[in-house]
Amino acid sequence: MSIADKLTKSVRQAKESSTGESENMASATAPQDTPAKPATDTPQSKPSASKPKAKSKDSKRLEPEAPLPPLPTRRVWPD
Amino acid sequence: MATRIFSIANQKGGSGKTTLTMNLAAGLNKRGRTLVIDADPQGSASQWSGSADEQNPFPVSVISVSGNLTHEVNRFSNDYEYVVIDCPPTLETENTTKAMVAADTILIPVLPSPVDLWASIRLANTIEQIKQIKPDLRAHLIVNQLEPRSALSRAMKDALEEFDIPALTTSLRRRAIYRNVAIEGSSVYCAGKVAQPAVDEIEQIIEEVL
Ligand SMILES: Nc1ncnc2c1ncn2[C@@H]1O[C@H](COP(=O)(O)OP(=O)(O)OP(=O)(O)O)[C@@H](O)[C@H]1O
Ligand SMILES: [Mg+2]
Numbered sequence: 001m002s003i004a005d006k007l008t009k010s011v012r013q014a015k016e017s018s019t020g021e022s023e024n025m026a027s028a029t030a031p032q033d034t035p036a037k038p039a040t041d042t043p044q045s046k047p048s049a050s051k052p053k054a055k056s057k058d059s060k061r062l063e064p065e066a067p068l069p070p071l072p073t074r075r076v077w078p079d
Numbered sequence: 080m081a082t083r084i085f086s087i088a089n090q091k092g093g094s095g096k097t098t099l100t101m102n103l104a105a106g107l108n109k110r111g112r113t114l115v116i117d118a119d120p121q122g123s124a125s126q127w128s129g130s131a132d133e134q135n136p137f138p139v140s141v142i143s144v145s146g147n148l149t150h151e152v153n154r155f156s157n158d159y160e161y162v163v164i165d166c167p168p169t170l171e172t173e174n175t176t177k178a179m180v181a182a183d184t185i186l187i188p189v190l191p192s193p194v195d196l197w198a199s200i201r202l203a204n205t206i207e208q209i210k211q212i213k214p215d216l217r218a219h220l221i222v223n224q225l226e227p228r229s230a231l232s233r234a235m236k237d238a239l240e241e242f243d244i245p246a247l248t249t250s251l252r253r254r255a256i257y258r259n260v261a262i263e264g265s266s267v268y269c270a271g272k273v274a275q276p277a278v279d280e281i282e283q284i285i286e287e288v289l
Pocket of ligand 2: 096097098119123165
């Protein structure tokens, strides 16, 4: 078997054995933060080299507190 | 102005996340104001930009975030056209997930080696899950440290087709210049003629992802 075939086969096998063992993302995507902490509150970032201007007006696309639908729970396949 | 957010992720250490972050950011900055968010507690991106001398600063601001990444992305992104987030080599921290949820595009550098490919499968599964809540999320694998004469490097193309995530057609070759610019706190864009092939690679990647 060529290296290319071996590599491809190994990836396929690794993929198959990873089925059903997916991450539980709900904890990071669900709104678990204490709500409504203004962005200007405690500084959470350490600006390095040059410091960007902070501006917190109308945070558009990302809504950290907006509830995201929960991800499907881990699937367990019967033996 | 819609900010484009790129997250550079792979829980496998040493796959080239920081190298891609910094050079990609330097290239994007030529097109529009760009910010690097260093979400890795190792602080490599911050150290990279901090290695520049004062006369020749790294052209892109780097902020290091250890608190809630989502808040910080919201806070800064309005001021920038492009944000590039350098993720830590783990899927186990919330900020890695937050960076991937915040992204328009996730780029996954992967080395041409079986072990690195196997490790990336877990990340690919995670991205598939994020896509269920964010269907327009784009994600691409990108081969890093490609050595065209090595059989394994050449075997990558077929192996990558096993992934549900498409690979970029451009790869980053293994080049000393990518290491040298880190110590100078600069990017391949500021490394003269010798770095032109590397610049061409980064430019092609940008063309593919924009
Ligand atoms: N295309 C390349 N050619 C040559 N050397 C490279 C290339 N890409 C990365 N490197 C080198 O490989 C090493 C790992 O790269 P880098 O630090 O960017 O990986 P990383 O994924 O950010 O690592 P970590 O997981 O620890 O954050 C570094 O020494 C870097 O200089
Ligand atoms: Mg890194």
